[in-house]
Amino acid sequence: MMTMPGTLLAALREKPPLVQCITNYVAMNIAANVMLAAGASPAMVHAVEESGEFASIAGALTVNIGTLSPDWFAGMKLAVIAAHEKRIPWVLDPVAHFATSFRRNAVAELLGLRPTIIRANASEIIALAGGASAGQGVDSRDPVEQAEAAALALAQQHDAIVAVTGAVDFVTDGRQSLRIAGGSPLMPKVTALGCALTCLVGAFAATAPREPLAATVAALACFGVAGEAAAQGAEGPGSFAWRFLDALAALDPASLDAKAKVVPA
Numbered sequence: 001m002m003t004m005p006g007t008l009l010a011a012l013r014e015k016p017p018l019v020q021c022i023t024n025y026v027a028m029n030i031a032a033n034v035m036l037a038a039g040a041s042p043a044m045v046h047a048v049e050e051s052g053e054f055a056s057i058a059g060a061l062t063v064n065i066g067t068l069s070p071d072w073f074a075g076m077k078l079a080v081i082a083a084h085e086k087r088i089p090w091v092l093d094p095v096a097h098f099a100t101s102f103r104r105n106a107v108a109e110l111l112g113l114r115p116t117i118i119r120a121n122a123s124e125i126i127a128l129a130g131g132a133s134a135g136q137g138v139d140s141r142d143p144v145e146q147a148e149a150a151a152l153a154l155a156q157q158h159d160a161i162v163a164v165t166g167a168v169d170f171v172t173d174g175r176q177s178l179r180i181a182g183g184s185p186l187m188p189k190v191t192a193l194g195c196a197l198t199c200l201v202g203a204f205a206a207t208a209p210r211e212p213l214a215a216t217v218a219a220l221a222c223f224g225v226a227g228e229a230a231a232q233g234a235e236g237p238g239s240f241a242w243r244f245l246d247a248l249a250a251l252d253p254a255s256l257d258a259k260a261k262v263v264p265a
């Protein structure tokens with residue numbers, strides 16, 4: 001039996017996990033706010049001088065290549081190596097990895113460093129498995145259903161949890177798969193909400209390091225339920241963004257379990 005999202009949310013709030021988030025310049029602020037609203041403790045630490053040292057005190061690490069540079073990439077690798085040494089989970093967000101050879105090479109190297117969880121949109125997942133995606137930049141141009149086979153293959157190949165997000169999310173460990181509905185079409189209209197979700201996946205993985213599949217589902221369920229709540233009364237992406245933070249903060253474990261739309265795939 002998989003631990004319920006509400007149980008994991010209560011555990012996260014009871015003992016807020018310190019999560020090292022190496023994310024991008026666009027995402028840093030909203031991702032930190034999403035983490036705080038949910039009840040986690042984010043730290044955006046990426047410099048080579050400290051990233052490895054910091055990972056050894058964190059409960060989990062998240063790595064996102066959204067605004068990659070050689071220095072940041074070096075910091076990511078040091079943090080990942082330290083995460084392995086400390087046996088803490090790490091989450092990979094391969095933003096637009098298909099767009100340039102710099103990104104392709106970086107993601108190939110990061111994949112070789114064995115992520116615990118991979119979280120990406122459908123275009124990114126299709127391309128990561130070697131398929132032809134319609135993606136060009138950071139936004140998805142493919143439906144999640146078309147990425148499900150790719151997600152399964154990636155999960156088996158890399159022995160990782162793979163989460164594909166979009167209108168209905170798909171999560172798999174290569175054997176067991178689930179779909180998570182909810183959210184709002186306004187979510188892809190607010191920049192870096194996916195990047196923020198990757199950080200929250202890290203927070204739940206820190207809370208439940210032996211249950212990375214349940215942790216991933218819990219994070220996605222929080223986004224589904226809070227996204228649906230925030231969409232009520234939102235006038236557009238701007239008011240949605242602040243309502244979403246408020247909805248995440250207001251989320252309680254019992255209503256998360258009552259409202260989460262999680263079904264076996």
Ligand SMILES: Nc1ncnc2c1ncn2[C@@H]1O[C@H](COP(=O)(O)OP(=O)(O)OP(=O)(O)O)[C@@H](O)[C@H]1O
Nearest residue numbers: 121165166167183184185187188192193194195223
């Ligand atoms: N059409 C939609 N309807 C409902 N929820 C959606 C929709 N599109 C995306 N979401 C939700 O938005 C969140 C972010 O997922 P998305 O796939 O947009 O990430 P992303 O493309 O990596 O975002 P970014 O790169 O801007 O950070 C997820 O919780 C997902 O379920």
Ligand SMILES: Cc1ncsc1CCO
Nearest residue numbers: 024026066067095138192
């Ligand atoms: C817009 C954008 N550009 C690089 S990263 C990012 C945030 C969404 O992935």
Ligand SMILES: [Mg+2]
Nearest residue numbers: 095121194195
């Ligand atoms: Mg993304």
